Amino acid sequence: MYALTLAMLTSTTNERTVAMTHTHRPRARARTAVAALAAATAVVLVAAGCSIQIRSEPDPTIGADTMLINADKGNPQFERNFNPFLTNKRTASTWIYEPLLEINPLDGEITPWLASETTLPDARTVDMTIRDGVEWSDGEPMTPDDVVYTFDLIKANPALDLKGAWQHIDTVEQQGDHVVFHLQTDDVPAMEIIGQTTIVPEHLWSEVDDPATYRNPDPVGTGPFTLGNYSAMQYSMDKNESYWQAEKIDIAHLILPATNNQLDTVTRGYDWAYSFISDVEGTWGAASDTNSYWFPPGGVIGLMPNLTKAPFDDVNVRNGIALALDRDQIAESATEGYLEPAGQTGLILPNQQDDLDPSIPDEGVIGQDVDGALAAFAQAGYTQQGDQLVGPDGQQLRITILTANGYTDWLRAVQEVRAQLGAIGIDVQIQAPQPAGYQSAIANGEFDMALGGMGNGNTYQAYNTLLNSGFATPIGETTASNFGRFSNPAVDELLDEWKAAIDPAEQQRLSYALQNVVYEQKPVIGLYYGGLWGLFNDSKFTGWPSEKDPYMAPQNYDQAPLLIFTKLKRVDQGAEG
DSSP states (O other): OOEETTTTOOSBOOOOSSOOOOSSOOOOOOOOOOOOOOEEOOOOOEEETTEEEOOOEEOTTSOTTEEEEEOOOOSSSOOOOOOTTSTTSOGGGGGTSOBSEEEOTTTOOEEEOSEEEEEEEETTEEEEEEOTTOBOTTSOBOOHHHHHHHHHHHHHSGGGOTTOGGGTEEEEEEETTEEEEEESSOOTTHHHHHHTOBOOOHHHHTTOSOTTTOOOSSOOOSSSEEEEEEOSSEEEEEEOTTOTTGGGOOOOEEEEESOOBHHHHHHTTOSEEEOOOTTTTTTHHHHOTTEEEEOOEEEEEEEEEOTTSTTTTOHHHHHHHHHHOOHHHHHHHHHTTSSOBOOSSSOOTTTTGGGSOTTSGGGGOOOOOHHHHHHHHHHTTOEEETTEEEOTTSOBOEEEEEOOTTOHHHHHHHHHHHHHHHTTTOEEEEEOOOHHHHHHHHHHTOOSEEEEEEOOSSHHHHHHHHHOGGGOOOTTSOOSSOTTOOOOHHHHHHHHHHHHOOSHHHHHHHHHHHHHHHHHHOSSEEEEEEEOOEEEETTTEEOOOOSSOOSSOOOSSTTHHHHHHHHOEEHHHHHHO
């Protein structure tokens, strides 16, 4: 019998709700970059012994200046939505519109973007110099007025404030080529949060009746690409020749197909994809000599309870679930050994090892302890009766876990959680809507428990988005963070203290306090480190981020690609030069 080398490559790629990471990974093999035309689908099935080898071959109809990129997803087709403030926007909208600052989520390093310089005159003032010479793609100049307008827009429409900037801002004023943000309190971390806001043109958006529902079908931005041809199954992007960094962009065109399951990812010959793939070395790695991959750390995957609902509002229930789980087995099942079990602090180790509170045992990793789990459940009124864990009402404890259809690693994690909790008598059901439905459900709080995550390269921002009650909107109202609706006034005070803290020692003290909140109260039950699943082909473009050159996270969604696009070089031009 033949063993399929490309086993189980059937799920769609995805844009994760949170950055995901891994800390223990095979090293990507060194590849020799060769000048080649764009690769499209060409499947070669070679029965060698008992395996089937699948490869990609070049397609001469796609030019050497064109990138085939697997970064967006149809459901099953594309909606023409380029509003950069909507959660169901086209991924490429963040390559059309730009932020004030580019921030690497791996290490928090800041690159000036539409703001050429940023200063903090004091702890409650952010002064940004708006870059001169930037044009909108329709030829109009981008000015500080556009920046002020954008912040006024998201203040008037809070659902568009995806980064929570107005949780920090009191007023915004223009002073020549500067935009000055006066903050509500001493607030040192606010600069990065404000800087990630996407800027839109006042001369166009001021005519929009309802920005919160506007689909922006013909986008005009400052970014490196403009919208080209569009259909429900595929669209293209063209280089913005008036881009303020046009000399750094070697890509003339991008092609984004809607069909992007994992088999397509391997065989279609993408130049850049983002996906967990089963047996990545034997599939993506083996499909082409110029394929490589990098899965750096980026977040903690965990069970996210809806804290507004019983029994998840009882910390004893959350403790019981946490203690009942074997994280080694979950990580192995979900990721085929690429990722390790994660600690319960929300920190990404070893990246943030220096931030870890050394008093927390085992670096925050909670080992499986079935007796301890049953004791925790008993404190909440649950006892084992036969093969069921029964609550005070005489009914078996039932949990419905929400995940996203097509996220195969997440589904395997949830299936392993179901098996382990079932072993102590909990009835676990799994719901897996399409990614857009999953995102809508967690944003609106319409779930019992969901697989999601916590953590990023900025420690303050990681805890702020996880714990800040300002994000804890009522069920049915959309939020951009704190999907579990955690709310604790004492924790809000700790976050406020951190905002005002300039002394690194004081910041560390507050970080330790918040780590212990996450460890003890479990707003998210950490399971394993998730991966930023960067898949690259070096045949046409080189300069991808890597373990040796981690200048940016390898994700091809959100704002990371803006910096990556400026680093990539065409192989054929390099060979000629």
